Amino acid sequence: EDQVTQSPEALRLQEGESSSLNCSYTVSGLRGLFWYRQDPGKGPEFLFTLYSAGEEKEKERLKATLTKKESFLHITAPKPEDSATYLCAVCSDNYGQNFVFGPGTRLSVLP
Amino acid sequence: DGGITQSPKYLFRKEGQNVTLSCEQNLNHDAMYWYRQDPGQGLRLIYYSQIVNDFQKGDIAEGYSVSREKKESFPLTVTSAQKNPTAFYLCASTSSSHAFFGPGTRLTVL
Numbered sequence: 360e361d362q363v364t365q366s367p368e369a370l371r372l373q374e375g376e377s378s379s380l381n382c383s384y385t386v387s388g389l390r391g392l393f394w395y396r397q398d399p400g401k402g403p404e405f406l407f408t409l410y411s412a413g414e415e416k417e418k419e420r421l422k423a424t425l426t427k428k429e430s431f432l433h434i435t436a437p438k439p440e441d442s443a444t445y446l447c448a449v450c451s452d453n454y455g456q457n458f459v460f461g462p463g464t465r466l467s468v469l470p
Numbered sequence: 471d472g473g474i475t476q477s478p479k480y481l482f483r484k485e486g487q488n489v490t491l492s493c494e495q496n497l498n499h500d501a502m503y504w505y506r507q508d509p510g511q512g513l514r515l516i517y518y519s520q521i522v523n524d525f526q527k528g529d530i531a532e533g534y535s536v537s538r539e540k541k542e543s544f545p546l547t548v549t550s551a552q553k554n555p556t557a558f559y560l561c562a563s564t565s566s567s568h569a570f571f572g573p574g575t576r577l578t579v580l
Contacts (some may be wrong), residue, residue, distance in 0.1 A: 458513075460514075461512050
């Protein structure tokens with residue numbers, strides 16, 4: 360059975376204090392790993408798709424990386440507007456086009 | 471603008487009532503999904519449909535029903551058999567690269 364875990368559950372940073380969020384996965388036949396940002400009371404917003412180990416994607420202060428067992432979302436010099444819950448999801452051979460989501464990491468960036 | 475709309479934004483249900491959540495997309499996507507989100511948990515798949523007039527149960531389908539009569543629409547009915555329906559419900563559709571989500575409906579049981 361595919362599993363996705365995320366750590367930490369919650370993270371509090373000072374503005375400008377860089378850090379990383381972790382997404383660990385156990386799947387059979389990874390088709391893709393996805394990062395989303397979710398603001399309270401809203402639907403998730405797509406950030407990145409990673410397909411194979413060694414792949415990296417960047418967008419503004421965010422950088423996502425992928426290994427065979429985990430993915431990291433690096434946040435460089437975060438700003439208060441980066442505060443949100445970050446969700447990780449995988450798509451695998453087990454589930455066809457379906458996704459398995461992790462519980463998310465709740466990030467707070469203090470000014 | 472292409473996207474997914476969900477209505478209503480907030481919904482209140484009395485005990486024993488069935489309620490229907492609307493989901494419409496104009497992205498021309500074949501596959502559509504319904505997820506339930508509870509605090510501290512990941513999104514859990516309720517139902518999905520990969521083509522019109524066909525749908526499959528997800529991990530937590532009990533107490534829910536869906537229909538897919540049009541490509542653009544995938545309504546979800548929360549029946550009285552769902553004993554703990556208070557949650558945030560998200561509709562999604564997928565392209566070849568990733569899933570797009572609607573803004574969600576928050577359902578509360580009174």
